[in-house]
Amino acid sequence: xxxxxxxxxxxxxxxxxxxxxxxxxxxxxxxxxxxxxxxxxxxxxxxxxxxxxxxxxxxxxxxxxxxxxxxxxxxxxxxxxxxxxxxxxxxxxxxxxxxxxxxxxxxxxxxxxxxxxxxxxxxxxxxxxxxxxxxxxxxxxxxxxxxxxxxxxxxxxxxxxxxxxxxxxxxxxxxxxxxxxxxxxxxxxxxxxxxxxxxxxxxxxxxxxxxxxxxxxxxxxxxxxxxxxxxxxxxxxxxxxxxxxxxxxxxxxxxxxxxxxxxxxxxxxxxxxxxxxxxxxxxxxxxxxxxxxxxxxxxxxxxxxxxxxxxxxxxxxxxxxxxxxxxxxxxxxxxxxxxxxxxxxxxxxxxxxxxxxxxxxxxxxxxxxxxxxx
Numbered sequence: 001x002x003x004x005x006x007x008x009x010x011x012x013x014x015x016x017x018x019x020x021x022x023x024x025x026x027x028x029x030x031x032x033x034x035x036x037x038x039x040x041x042x043x044x045x046x047x048x049x050x051x052x053x054x055x056x057x058x059x060x061x062x063x064x065x066x067x068x069x070x071x072x073x074x075x076x077x078x079x080x081x082x083x084x085x086x087x088x089x090x091x092x093x094x095x096x097x098x099x100x101x102x103x104x105x106x107x108x109x110x111x112x113x114x115x116x117x118x119x120x121x122x123x124x125x126x127x128x129x130x131x132x133x134x135x136x137x138x139x140x141x142x143x144x145x146x147x148x149x150x151x152x153x154x155x156x157x158x159x160x161x162x163x164x165x166x167x168x169x170x171x172x173x174x175x176x177x178x179x180x181x182x183x184x185x186x187x188x189x190x191x192x193x194x195x196x197x198x199x200x201x202x203x204x205x206x207x208x209x210x211x212x213x214x215x216x217x218x219x220x221x222x223x224x225x226x227x228x229x230x231x232x233x234x235x236x237x238x239x240x241x242x243x244x245x246x247x248x249x250x251x252x253x254x255x256x257x258x259x260x261x262x263x264x265x266x267x268x269x270x271x272x273x274x275x276x277x278x279x280x281x282x283x284x285x286x287x288x289x290x291x292x293x294x295x296x297x298x299x300x301x302x303x304x305x306x307x308x309x310x311x312x313x314x315x316x317x318x319x320x321x322x323x324x325x326x327x328x329x330x331x332x333x334x335x336x337x338x339x340x341x342x343x344x345x346x347x348x349x350x351x352x353x354x355x356x357x358x359x360x361x362x363x364x365x366x367x368x369x370x371x372x373x374x
Contacts, residue, residue, distance in 0.1 A: 034063035038372035042365035046070040046350075049365075051357040052245050055085045057273035059281050060346045060373040067274050073353065074243045076254075085242035086227060086270055087351040088260065090328030092336050093269040094196050098140050098312025099283060100214045101199055102293040109206050112137040112296065116144075119202045126176050136202065139195040140311040141301060143188040149175035150193055158331060159255075165233050166262030168197040185304035193266035200265025211265045223282055228271040235259050237270060244333035246355040255332045267330060276338060276349040284324060285344030298324070298342075318367050337362055339370040346370055
C-alpha cells in the first residue's frame with residue numbers, strides 16, 4: 001500500500017544462503033517464434049536478487065502469454081514458484097480504481113474537476129482541508145494535499161492491528177487529524193493512500209455499490225480474471241499463495257496472513273501475475289477506457305523523485321522507452337513491479353514475496369524483459 005522508490009536495498013533477510021543462492025526456476029513453454037534469451041537473462045538476474053520467491057508473467061506478440069518465476073513460494077515446505085501464485089498487489093489496486101472512476105467519467109456520472117464536496121458533502125471541512133477545494137482529479141493524481149492516514153501514530157506498531165477490520169471512512173477521518181504534508185514539489189504531488197480510499201467512497205456514492213463490486217463488474221468479469229479477488233476481512237490468500245517474509249529482530253517472519261480491509265481502494269486487491277498482466281494489457285490496449293479517458297489517465301505531473309504520475313498510473317522512461325505501471329508494497333511484505341508499453345503490446349508483472357531484496361537486479365530484469373521481448 002505504501003509507495004517505494006526504485007532503489008537498491010541491502011539484503012538483510014535471515015534466509016540461509018543455500019536458499020538464496022540457487023532458487024528454483026519454473027516456466028511455461030514459450031511459443032516457437034519467441035526469442036527466450038531476454039527471458040533467460042531476466043531469470044538469471046532474479047535468481048541473484050535475494051528474494052525468497054518471485055512470480056512472473058509476461059505478454060508479448062511473439063511469446064504470447066508466459067508465466068513462471070524464481071525461488072520458493074513457501075520456505076517452510078520448499079514449494080517452488082510456478083507463476084500461479086496469489087499475492088497482495090497493494091498499490092497496483094489504484095490503477096484499477098482509477099479505471100473505474102474514468103469509466104464513470106465516460107458515462108457522465110463523475111466529472112474529474114468536480115469537488116470532493118460535490119459527491120461527499122461536508123466530509124472534509126477542517127482547519128487545514130476543505131473538500132470544496134479538492135477535485136476528483138487531484139485525488140487520483142495525489143495532488144490533493146491530503147496526508148496519508150498511515151502516517152498517523154496509530155499505525156506505528158506494525159502488527160498491533162493486524163487482525164482488525166477498518167472502514168475506509170474511518171481511515172479518511174484519521175488522516176484529517178494530521179497536519180498537511182511538507183516538502184511537496186511544485187506540482188503539488190504527495191502520495192497518499194487517503195486519496196484513493198476517498199475515491200472509493202465517491203464511487204460508492206455515485207453507483208450505490210462498493211468499489212469492490214464495481215471492480216468485479218467492470219474489470220474482473222469482462223476480462224475473465226478468475227484469480228483476482230477483493231479479500232474483505234479474509235486474512236489468508238487463495239491457494240496457491242506467494243508467502244511473504246520480513247526480517248524483524250534478527251528473525252525471519254512470515255507475515256502473509258493479514259486483515260487488509262483498511263487498505264480498501266488504496267491497495268486491497270489480491271491477484272496473480274498473469275491476471276495483473278492481462279489487466280494492464282487490456283488497459284493500455286484501449287479495451288477498458290475510451291481514448292479520451294485513457295489520455296486523461298496518461299496526463300502526468302512530476303512526483304518529485306524523478307518520475308511522473310498520471311491518474312492512478314506511474315510513467316517510466318528508460319533509454320527512450322516509455323512504459324506504464326504501478327508499483328506496490330504491502331505491510332505483509334508483498335511487493336509488485338510491473339511495466340507495460342503504451343499500446344499494451346508488451347506487459348510484464350513481477351510479484352515478490354520478500355520485503356527486502358536487491359531492487360536494482362529486479363528492476364534491471366523488468367527493464368530487460370519489456371525492452372527486448374518481442
